[in-house]
Amino acid sequence: MNQIQSANRDVEPVVVIKDLTKRYGEFTALDSLTMHVGRGQILGFIGPNGAGKTTTIKILVGLLKATSGQASIAGADCLRDSRKIKRMVGYMPDDFGKYNNMRVAEYLDFFGAAYSIGRRERNIRIDEVLEIAGATHMKDLFVDALSRGMQQRVAIARTLMHDPQVLILDEPANGLDPQARIDMRVMLLRLAEMQKTLIVTSHILPELARICDTVAMITKGKLRAFGTVDEIMRDIQQRRTFEILLPDDVSIESVGQRVRTWLDSHARDTQADDVQNATAETMVRFKTSLSDQEIGGLLTHLIQQGDTVLQFREVMADLEDAFLSVAGDASEAGSDVERSTSDTNETVGSGSVGETS
Numbered sequence: 057m058n059q060i061q062s063a064n065r066d067v068e069p070v071v072v073i074k075d076l077t078k079r080y081g082e083f084t085a086l087d088s089l090t091m092h093v094g095r096g097q098i099l100g101f102i103g104p105n106g107a108g109k110t111t112t113i114k115i116l117v118g119l120l121k122a123t124s125g126q127a128s129i130a131g132a133d134c135l136r137d138s139r140k141i142k143r144m145v146g147y148m149p150d151d152f153g154k155y156n157n158m159r160v161a162e163y164l165d166f167f168g169a170a171y172s173i174g175r176r177e178r179n180i181r182i183d184e185v186l187e188i189a190g191a192t193h194m195k196d197l198f199v200d201a202l203s204r205g206m207q208q209r210v211a212i213a214r215t216l217m218h219d220p221q222v223l224i225l226d227e228p229a230n231g232l233d234p235q236a237r238i239d240m241r242v243m244l245l246r247l248a249e250m251q252k253t254l255i256v257t258s259h260i261l262p263e264l265a266r267i268c269d270t271v272a273m274i275t276k277g278k279l280r281a282f283g284t285v286d287e288i289m290r291d292i293q294q295r296r297t298f299e300i301l302l303p304d305d306v307s308i309e310s311v312g313q314r315v316r317t318w319l320d321s322h323a324r325d326t327q328a329d330d331v332q333n334a335t336a337e338t339m340v341r342f343k344t345s346l347s348d349q350e351i352g353g354l355l356t357h358l359i360q361q362g363d364t365v366l367q368f369r370e371v372m373a374d375l376e377d378a379f380l381s382v383a384g385d386a387s388e389a390g391s392d393v394e395r396s397t398s399d400t401n402e403t404v405g406s407g408s409v410g411e412t413s
């Protein structure tokens with residue numbers, strides 16, 4: 057197992073899972089899972105279908121008994137102290153459910169009452185949670201008429217009604233359009249700023265990379281990687297990919313050759329196909345294990361040679377690459393994970409060393 061220890065050691069752990077195992081008869085759904093999440097942090101809990109995410113969540117919220125191991129939230133045992141757990145945890149399932157003829161305020165009032173919040177306090181709380189979720193304008197709308205993105209905001213508001221310190225959100229970005237996904241990320245970050253501890257499940261791997269402090273990747277009930285996104289990336293990304301965007305395809309051949317020659321003389325592990333001329337995209341793409349500072353030397357070299365470079369940027373491997381790498385079972389994971397394009401971290405053409413990452 058490639059278990060990377062989190063850099064967030066200084067943050068007080070709120071959710072602690074230790075050697076958690078769950079068997080259904082002969083079948084092991086969770087196998088000695090150990091991980092933790094600190095206060096005000098976002099954990100991306102990532103795994104393909106059937107990996108064991110829901111099983112873990114059910115144990116955390118006290119709905120399922122583990123076969124062995126421990127799960128606690130702020131010191132309370134997830135099974136034995138279920139009343140405390142219920143107060144401390146807000147769980148947002150993937151499915152919004154059907155609530156015909158119910159307005160948003162009534163919907164929130166209903167859930168507030170289920171948490172035994174008094175009527176006056178409920179009214180105040182409804183306005184507060186709608187504000188936090190950016191859904192104040194939806195207060196009098198019917199929930200079943202809302203778009204998926206609006207429903208997700210209301211679902212977050214509902215999860216916040218009893219002011220839980222830990223939020224467990226199951227696939228919150230599922231079915232959202234790109235703008236709604238961005239809005240969702242902003243909202244999750246805001247909740248973390250409010251010192252809420254968030255566990256966010258996803259099988260859309262890059263979705264979480266931008267906002268998570270820590271990522272836990274599981275397949276077949278086993279933890280495959282646990283650490284910050286940077287730690288996981290650094291661990292797998294021995295060789296990084298860069299792109300050099302050129303003004304036209306005329307200079308591609310010469311720039312490609314210059315990059316090849318430069319890499320040959322600076323990086324011992326350079327391989328024949330490490331440099332590729334992407335003519336249609338007017339760019340040269342190359343892989344290297346060199347440091348940012350060393351790669352900056354290549355940019356300087358090109359500019360000194362009179363090449364016009366529009367952009368010099370690193371192609372960020374996404375969490376999916378990391379996942380496939382650490383899972384060590386690409387065929388199984390690859391069939392389940394949703395593919396997406398890589399992100400790029402753009403920098404300027406005539407830039408200096410520091411701008412390459």
Ligand SMILES: Nc1ncnc2c1ncn2[C@@H]1O[C@H](COP(=O)(O)OP(=O)(O)OP(=O)(O)O)[C@@H](O)[C@H]1O
Pocket residue numbers: 080083085103104105106107108109110111112259
């Ligand atoms: N009650 C049960 N009896 C037997 N096997 C079960 C039971 N519940 C879950 N499993 C199995 O345990 C494994 C983990 O399931 P779990 O629902 O935790 O996965 P998941 O990561 O949440 O997947 P998904 O993303 O599809 O929800 C799966 O192989 C599932 O079939």
